Amino acid sequence: MTSADGAGAEPSEETSCPTAVREFWSSEVPERTLKLAQLGGKRVVVANVGGSFFAMGEVCTHMGGPLSRGRLNGFVITCPWHGSRFDVRTGAVVGGPAVRPEPSYEVKVDGNDILIKEN
Numbered sequence: 129m130t131s132a133d134g135a136g137a138e139p140s141e142e143t144s145c146p147t148a149v150r151e152f153w154s155s156e157v158p159e160r161t162l163k164l165a166q167l168g169g170k171r172v173v174v175a176n177v178g179g180s181f182f183a184m185g186e187v188c189t190h191m192g193g194p195l196s197r198g199r200l201n202g203f204v205i206t207c208p209w210h211g212s213r214f215d216v217r218t219g220a221v222v223g224g225p226a227v228r229p230e231p232s233y234e235v236k237v238d239g240n241d242i243l244i245k246e247n
């Protein structure tokens with residue numbers, strides 16, 4: 129008798145593709161604009177700066193303002209609530225009152241898709 133009902137027969141899945149991702153058409157994020165994305169329950173803001181895409185946390189580390197509704201000036205996003213400024217390339221604070229940086233995410237453009245993953 130054989131007991132081949134699946135024991136030890138797990139398919140081996142490769143997870144070379146990291147934490148997944150919200151995909152966009154790149155045309156959904158025109159140059160010099162911001163877009164809100166959800167990544168595994170986290171809010172992420174995607175920015176198009178000169179045709180290059182960047183992503184960082186969307187919830188302001190000061191008091192939770194929605195950075196996707198802020199202003200993009202060069203590589204800097206300004207929070208609409210109290211004016212904290214963050215460098216979208218790194219999430220670093222470049223102007224208070226916020227003191228903690230935003231998490232930064234890796235962005236890959238695949239054809240017309242924008243893929244975001246956690247660093």
Ligand code: FES
Binds near residue numbers: 208211
């Ligand atoms: S909530 Fe963003 S600066 Fe205060």
